[in-house]
Amino acid sequence: MAHTAKKRDYFPYLLLVPATLVMVAIVAYPLYETFRLSFTNTSMSPNFEYVGLDNYEKLMSRRFPEVIARTFYWMSLSVALKMLIGTLGAVLLNAMVPGRTLFRILVMPPWVIPIAIGVFIWGWMYNGQFGMISGLAQRVGILDAPFEFLAYKNSAFMATIVTDVWIGVPMVTLYLLASMQSISKDLYEAAWVDGASRFYRFRRITLPLIIPSIATMALLSAIATFNSFDIIWILTEGGPRGATTTMIIDTYKTAISRFKYGEGAARTVMIVLFLGSFMFVYFLLLSRLAKRSPNNAA
Amino acid sequence: MLHKYRWYEYVLIYAGLAVFLTFVLAPFVEAFVVSMRPLTSLFSIPYRFITDKMSFDAYFTMWENVPLLWMYMLNSFFIATAVTVLGLICIIPAAYAFARFEFPARNSLLGIFIAVNMFSGAVLIIPLFKLMQQYGLLNTYFAMIAPGTAFVIPTGIWLLRSYLVRIPKELEEAAWVDGAGKIYTLWRVIIPVALPGIVVVTITAFITAYAQQFIFALTFNSVNELNPLPVGLFQFFGRQNVVWNELMAASLVGILPVLFVYVFLQRYIVAGLTAGAVKE
Numbered sequence: 001m002a003h004t005a006k007k008r009d010y011f012p013y014l015l016l017v018p019a020t021l022v023m024v025a026i027v028a029y030p031l032y033e034t035f036r037l038s039f040t041n042t043s044m045s046p047n048f049e050y051v052g053l054d055n056y057e058k059l060m061s062r063r064f065p066e067v068i069a070r071t072f073y074w075m076s077l078s079v080a081l082k083m084l085i086g087t088l089g090a091v092l093l094n095a096m097v098p099g100r101t102l103f104r105i106l107v108m109p110p111w112v113i114p115i116a117i118g119v120f121i122w123g124w125m126y127n128g129q130f131g132m133i134s135g136l137a138q139r140v141g142i143l144d145a146p147f148e149f150l151a152y153k154n155s156a157f158m159a160t161i162v163t164d165v166w167i168g169v170p171m172v173t174l175y176l177l178a179s180m181q182s183i184s185k186d187l188y189e190a191a192w193v194d195g196a197s198r199f200y201r202f203r204r205i206t207l208p209l210i211i212p213s214i215a216t217m218a219l220l221s222a223i224a225t226f227n228s229f230d231i232i233w234i235l236t237e238g239g240p241r242g243a244t245t246t247m248i249i250d251t252y253k254t255a256i257s258r259f260k261y262g263e264g265a266a267r268t269v270m271i272v273l274f275l276g277s278f279m280f281v282y283f284l285l286l287s288r289l290a291k292r293s294p295n296n297a298a
Numbered sequence: 299m300l301h302k303y304r305w306y307e308y309v310l311i312y313a314g315l316a317v318f319l320t321f322v323l324a325p326f327v328e329a330f331v332v333s334m335r336p337l338t339s340l341f342s343i344p345y346r347f348i349t350d351k352m353s354f355d356a357y358f359t360m361w362e363n364v365p366l367l368w369m370y371m372l373n374s375f376f377i378a379t380a381v382t383v384l385g386l387i388c389i390i391p392a393a394y395a396f397a398r399f400e401f402p403a404r405n406s407l408l409g410i411f412i413a414v415n416m417f418s419g420a421v422l423i424i425p426l427f428k429l430m431q432q433y434g435l436l437n438t439y440f441a442m443i444a445p446g447t448a449f450v451i452p453t454g455i456w457l458l459r460s461y462l463v464r465i466p467k468e469l470e471e472a473a474w475v476d477g478a479g480k481i482y483t484l485w486r487v488i489i490p491v492a493l494p495g496i497v498v499v500t501i502t503a504f505i506t507a508y509a510q511q512f513i514f515a516l517t518f519n520s521v522n523e524l525n526p527l528p529v530g531l532f533q534f535f536g537r538q539n540v541v542w543n544e545l546m547a548a549s550l551v552g553i554l555p556v557l558f559v560y561v562f563l564q565r566y567i568v569a570g571l572t573a574g575a576v577k578e
Contacts (some may be wrong), residue, residue, distance in 0.1 A: 012404075015395035019388035019411070026448035027414050030425035034373065044503065085318070092314045097303070106319055107566055109326060112560045112567075113553040114374075116528030120535055120549055121325040124332060124542055132328045135345020144321040152343055160513055174568055198307075227418035230512045234532065248420045255424045256333050256517055264424050275416045283409065 008281045022055045029274070032060040037265035055266035070247040074161060081165045082225075083218050086172030087210075091202070092179045093173065104177070109172040122163045126150050126235070141296060143207060150236055153243035159257075160232050164225060166292075172217055179213035212289050219282045229263050247271050299435035303345075333357070333547035340542055355515060357551070360544040366550055369523055370530030375555065377439065377526055381446040381507035383498060388447070389499060394484055396455065397462035398470075408455075409544050415452045419513050430518050440520035442526070446510060450503040457502065461495030478571070498566045501559065505567070508556055527552040 028146060038055055042048040058064075093104050111120055125132045128148030137143040149159045183206065191201045229248050232238060238245035245253070247267065255264025303311065326391040332340065334352040348533055361367055379409075395401075396408050421427070435441045469491065471482045489496065521531070531552070534545055560567060 009399070011400035012395040012401045015484075016407070017391075019392040019455065022384075022388055022448050023341060023411070023414060024443075024450060026426070026445055027417060027422065030429065033425035033428065034422070037428075042428075062408065067423075070470075085321075088314070089318050092318060095303070095311045097308065097311055103315055103319065104568075105561070107322055108560060108564065108567070109358065109557065110322060112556050114509045114511065115530050116532065117549045117553055119529060120545060121329045123535065125325060125328060130341055130345065131541075132324075139345065166321065166325070176412075178568075187537065188334070208448075223416050224418075227420055229418070229420040233513075233516075234535065237516075241404075243476035252420065256427065261424055261428065268421060268424060271421055272474070275421070275423045279413050279416045 013173075020097060034265045034268045034272070037261055038269050040262045040265075041238065042261040042265075048237065048262070051262070053261050057268060060243050064267075067245055067247055067250045071248075073232060073245055074244075075222055076170070077162045078161045078225050079218055079221050080229075082168045082172050082221055083214060085169050086176055086217070087166065087214065089169065089173040090176035090180055091206075093177050104174070107170045107173055109170075115167060117228045118233060119163060119231050122148075122159075122166070123235055126159050151240060153240055156236050157243050158241055160235055161273070162232050163235065164228055167231070168224065172221060176210060176213055178188070179210045181208050183277050215285060216282075216289070219278060219285065223235050223282075226271075226275060226278070247274075257270060300574045306470060314406040324526050329546045329550055333543050333550060335543055335544060336360055337541065348468055356547040362511075363541060363544055364534065366385075366522060366525075366530060366546055370554055371425065372525040373439075373524060373530075374508060374526035374552070377442050377446070377511055378504055378507040380439070380443045381450060382504045384443065385450040385503045385507075386450050386496070386500060389458055389503075390489065390496065391484070392451075393455045393458035393462055394488060397459045397469075406555070408459075411452050411455055413452075414448070417449070423513065423517055427517055430445055435448055435518075437524065439524060442511060442524075444471045444512050445518075446507050449510065450506050453506070454499045454503055458495055458499050459490070463499070464530050465491055494566075497563075502561070502566055505556060556560045 038049050039052060041051045041054070089107065093100060093107070094134045125227050126134075126149035128134050128146040128151070133149065134143060134147045138146070147155070149155045188201055191205060196204070198204075226246075227248060228246070229252065232244050232246060232249050233252070236244045238249040246269065251264050251267040251271065254260050254267060331348070331352075333356050334354065336351050336353070336355065339346075339351065339440070364370075375554060392411070396404065423447075430436045430441045465488070470483050470487055473487045474480075511526040512528045512532075515524075515526050516532070519525060519529070522533075527548075529550055534540060
C-alpha cells in the first residue's frame, strides 16, 4: 500500500502555519469572542455579567426586523443594478470596435482607488446647492430648485446605492467580459454561417454560457454589498432618520459609537448567520458547476 | 464577416459605451474640475462646469491647510505595503501546500480559507476592538496592519494556487532528486518560476489593502499622525465648511500612486481579478 511506503509527511501542514496563525488571531478567535460577548452585557466598564438570551430578545423589537428588511432591500437593489449594468458594459466592451483596449482600461479606476476617496467625490456631487447632479438637473429642467440628495430618506437611500453600484460595477464588468471571451469562437462562426443574427447569437450562445458566471458574481457581489460600510458611513452615517441604516451600520453604531458591545455582538451573530448562508449557497453553486463543466462545449 | 458592424450598430455601441464610461468616469472629471475652481466660483449658483479663474492653486495651498497630508499619504502607503508583505509570507507557502501536496482534509481546509472571504473587517470589528484595547494595541500601526492582512490572504491563496497547479511537477522532483531540501526547493525553484503569478497576487493584495484601510483606522486609531489618507481627509469632509477644492485636490493626489500602479500593470490586475474564478 502506498501509505506504508511513505512516512507521514508534516511538511504541507508546516507550510500552512503562518496563514493559519493569522486566521486564528484575526478571524476565528474574534468570531468565538463575538458569540461569547453576545450572551453578556459587556460595555465600557471591565465588569460584565452573562445575561443569557437577553440581547437576542431585545432584537425581537420592531426596529431590528426593519433593519434586516432594509439591508436586504438595499443589497438586492444594488446587486441587481450591478449585474444589469455590468452585463451591458461587458457586452459593449466585448464588441470588436476600434478603441476597445482603451475603453477596457478606463473601466477600472473606481475599483482601484480607496473606497473612501471615491465616496468623498460622490459626497460633493450629491450636494444640493453646488453639486454637479443637482446643478445639471436644474439646467436641464428636471429639478426646479436645489435638491439635497442626502437629506431625504428615499433619495439618500438611492444615493448610497448608486455610489455602491459605481464602486462594484468595474469588477462585475471585467469578470463577465473575461467569461464572454472564454467562449469558443467556433460557436459564433457556426451560428453565423447558419445565418443567425447578432442578437440571436447573443441570446442563444453568449447568455446561456455566461449565466453561471453571472450567478457566481451575483453571490460574491451580494456578500460584498452586505458587508458594505465605508460608503454609507461617509455619506450619511445611516441617516437621515435611519433610512440607510443597514445591519453593518446598525451594529457599528450600537457597539463602537454607543459602547454596547454585548448588544452589538448579538447583531454580529445575526450577520454571520446570513453571510454563512450566502457562502453555503456559493459553495453549492461552485460544486454543481464543477460537476457540469466537463460537458461544457466551451 | 463575423465582426463587421453596420453603421447603426457602430452608433449604438459607441453611444452605449459613452453612457457607460460617463457613469464610471464622471466623478473623476468632476473632482478634477472642482480642484481647479477657486472657492468663490465653487459656491456660485447656477452650476457651471467650467468657471473662470481656474487654476492649480488648491494643489499648493492644501499642504498648508492640511499640514499632515504628507504623513497621511506615507501612512497609507506604509500600511498597504506592510499588509502586502505579511500577506505574501502567509500566502506563498499556503498556496504551495494546497497546489502540490496531498494531505488529509486538504479540500475542507481550502474551503475554510475561502469562506473567510465572506467576512469583512466591519463584521469582526467589535471583538477586534476589544482585543486591541486589551493588549494596548489601539493607536498603533499594528492595529491597522494586522486585520487588513487577514482579509487579503484567502483571495491570494486562491489566485496563487491556481497558478502553481499549472507548473510542471517534474521541476521540483528534479530538485529533490538532486538532494535539495523542500524549503530550499520552494525558495529557489518554485518562487522564481511562479514570479508572474506572485506579481498578480502582490498587486491585488496591495490594491485591496490600500482600498480598505478606512474602517480599521477609523475605529482603532485616534492619533492623527498615524492616520492613512482616507481617515485623514475624512476629518475635513465632516466639517461645516468643507474646503472642497483642496479636499478634491488632496484626494486626487492621494489616488495617484494606485492609478499609476494600475496604468502600468493593468494587464496583470485584470488577469488576477478574473483568472482563478473563470477557469475553475
